[in-house]
Amino acid sequence: MLFQTLACGALLGSVALEVAASPVGQPHASVGLSSAQSQRRSIPATHAVHERQLPHWSKMWRRTDAVPRNAMLPMRIGLKQRNMQEGHDLFMSITDPKSANYGQHLTADEVVELFAPERTTIDAVVGWLTGSGIEIGRITLSANKQWLQFDAPAAEVEDLLLTKYYVFEHSGSATRDVAAEHYHLPHEIRDHVDYITPGIRLRWDSKKAAREQQKKRDLQSIGRRGTSGNYLTPEPIHSADAVADAIYPAASGNVSCALYVTPDCVKAQYQIPNATKAATGNELGIFESLNEHYNKADLDGYFASAYPSIPKGTYPIERLIDGAVGAVPFGQAGAEANLDLQAAMPLIYPQSTVLYQVDDERIQKNETTAKTPYLGFLNTFFDALDGSYCTYSAFGETGNCVTPECLDPSYPDAGPGGYNGTLQCGVFEPTNVISISYGGGEIDLPAYYWRRQCSEIMKLGLQGVSVVISSGDYGVASYVGDTNTVEGCLGTGGRAGTIFNPSSEATCPYALAVGATSLNPSTGNYTSRLTEHAAQRFASGGGFSNYFDQPAYQSSAVENYFNTVQLNFTGYDDAPTSLADMANVGTGVFRRAGRGYPDVSAIGEHYITRFNGAWYAIGGTSLAAPLWASMLNLVNEERIAAGKKTLGFINPVLYQHPEVFNDITVGSNPGCGTEGFPAAKGWDPVTGLGSPNYPKLLKLLLSLP
Structure with missing residues (x-):
């Protein structure tokens, strides 16, 4: 595809300047740098400003020489x-x-064609360029029809x-940089x-300086979905008796799954039968990154004790992206990766899981440090x-973003041990269901990025x-610590730290967002359903987006x-897109x-996991998401098996059928000096529509065309 790499050097005197290929930002910003700095031109009434630099850029960038006209x-x-x-309307229709x-x-090619610019758009811009003296032979169109390219001296572009x-x-x-x-x-x-581009946007070289900012996705300290610096740090189970109680609650006399949750507890809670099918191409996709890896010995040990129906040697299919590493040696595994796999695999086996491990090791480790320049994520x-x-x-x-406010990893990665290949584009097919247990504050990245x-x-x-x-x-x-506030x-x-901070990517209206619940130990037993409350050992994320409007569904x-x-x-009515x-x-x-x-919720506390050879109880919405995905x-x-298509986006049908849920009405999600939103009858911004009644859910979704 044309323009996979869109940067080139422009030699100005003795200084080689890297011209920004993809200036990212909100177009048509209304306020610019001091007008005294601008080159005076007589602007005809036929033209208008299309983009203007934002005022705060002048604090980071100093204007030096004019670019030579040649x-x-x-x-x-x-x-x-x-x-x-x-596209949105079609999406909601299907x-x-x-x-x-x-x-x-649609097929992938049909989706690309759906959003490609109109032929009239291409013709209009090409006509304007040729009418301005740029010969047609100098202009090329990208393969995805989204870019026009030409080279020209600065004088010609300025005119x-x-x-x-x-x-x-x-x-x-x-x-x-040139702008x-x-x-x-x-x-x-x-x-x-x-x-x-080059237009108004300026980009820096991330390898020359690291931006000082608390990173939002470190397992022990903050920001990952399903992890926390408080409760959600894994709790070790030290004694052999406690491990036995956790894994074999019925045999040990501990008949409540509220103390320790196992795969059998999940199946009993939601009435999920043992899986028997494994259609080719229906593997479950699980995303991992940020130096979170699984260990094969941990999986073998977990399944041998907690779910022996899965034989030794059963591991995910590894789809490694941009130099990523899949399984790691014993002692180097992370709680997140093992939790995701140990939650999902017992529910879907004999079906397989696909591990999407993303980014090379140097970048993954860098992203978990406070000084990382890589603020972008998932691109x-x-x-x-x-x-x-x-x-x-x-x-x-x-x-991918090339500016400091949302910088994404770039490849080839020239750093020590970095991936030397080019950015991998379209190398893997998406699975029918993808589970993502990562994220951070919505405000941490620009609205246009999300x-x-x-x-x-x-x-x-x-x-x-x-x-x-x-x-x-x-x-x-x-x-904790995001936006430099305690919570x-x-x-x-005077209002710093008092306004709610929504969570991304859960606020995207095209995704199924999953909250967490806890099991009430005074009800039910090992083989039957317990009542559920909103998560109690931590506050399950929920609220209302600043970036995305409420969908009709x-x-x-x-x-x-x-x-x-x-x-x-x-509440307020405005749609803020920055801290200012x-x-x-x-x-x-x-x-x-x-x-x-x-939108929905599932168990998010006390799940038994094994990593680095030890047993732990862990939880969070990071557990609830792969349960729903499974x-x-x-x-x-x-x-x-019934000859029907896969589900795709299911939010509209779920909101139309609240009867397939266990409604959760107890609890809240405190924060920002408040008790947060309370759970209530029907949908609420704590537990969504509730947790699933799987037989009812299956019957409903099988009834669809």
Whole structure:
């Protein structure tokens, strides 16, 4: 595919400058650097500013010399994609069981074609370029039809865009880059152009300086879905008797699964039968990264004791992305990877799991440090599943992020032990169900970054893929220390740390967000269902998105919630997209019109795991997500056996059928100085619609076309 690497060097005097290939950001920003710094031009009424640098950039970048007028610039014009709204409408149509289009999934090629720019857009921009003196032979179109490319001297580009290019120097790393402070386009062309590079965006060299920021996804300290610096650090089970009680509760006389949860407890709680089918191509996908790995001896030991039906030597199929490492030697395993596999595999066996391990070891380890420059997350995973995503343009961003505010890993990785190959694009097929137990604060990355990524989840859904994401373990807040507050909350000035901080990617309306519950020890026994409450040893993540609007499929459920409960705090109407915006939300602490999450819930406490040769009790929404993903995988097995298509996105049908859930009405998700949202009858932003009654869920989903 053209433009897989879109950066090149421009030699200006004795300084080689790396020109930004993919300037990422929200287009059409309204405020720029000091007007005294701008090159004065007479702008005709036929043109308007298309993009302008944001004011805070001047604190990080110093403008130096003007770019010589004969310096060659590699120009890239990102074309506006078509059918973004139509794609959403089609997505909702094929995922709504009331629609005649239900289940009519698209192929990967059909999805690419659906969102490719209109031919009229391509013709309009090419016509403008050729009419401005750029010969047609100099212009090329990318394979995915999203980019136009040409090379031109700075003087020609400056006349074309009515701007002036300068060399900027980054204050922290001495990185030098080329950009304009703003540029103009004809009115009739602006509707066809997303953005242009080199344009206003500036990128630094991450290898020259590391940005000081608390990382959001370290297992022991914060930010991973299903992990926490408090309860969710694994609790060792030291004595042999305690291990026996945990693994063999019925034999040892401990008849309650509330103390220690095993695979058999999960099956009893949700009435899940033993799996018998293993359709080719219906493996369950599990995402792992951030230096979290499994160990084969741990899996063998776990299954031998806790689920002996799975024979020794049963391991996930490894799909290693961008130099990643799968299984690691004994003593190097992580709790997260082992938990995900030990939760999912007993439910779906004899079906297999697919491990998507993402990024090389150097980068994975770097991402778990406080000084990592790599703030972006998941893009390299989606690149590997969808080749078009590597150059996909949406929401002012094309390809992986190259700016400090959302920097993604880049390949080849020249660091010690780094992966020397190119970025892997479209190398693996997505599984029918994918479980992701990672994430952080929604505000930690720009709105355009999450929106582009969420649109990729929509594209996977169009192909019949179900993406299941855990809702977080900090209630209405993010991880401890996020946004430099004790609880990871939002707000500025006197309100710092008081406004709720939603969790990503769970807020994407095209994913199934999963919260966590706890089992009541005073009810039920080892072979029957116990009552469930909202998670008690930690606060299950839930609330309302600042970035994504409330989808129609949940509007009635959310309205019913607000009509049912009496909150001791209020909401706001604005949609803030940065910490600075939080100063304008009034007295509210959550966005009432945002996408509500989670959608559903499952057991999230006291699950028995084995890693590095020892037994632990662990939990979090990181447990609940693979449990739900496994159940959807089981349903797909039955649908395939019945000659039907896989489920894909199921949120609309779930909201239409609350009767297939165990409604959970006890508990809340405290944070930010409040008790958080209370659980209530029906959907609530703590446990969603509730936990599954698997026989009812299966009957419902099998009844669909």
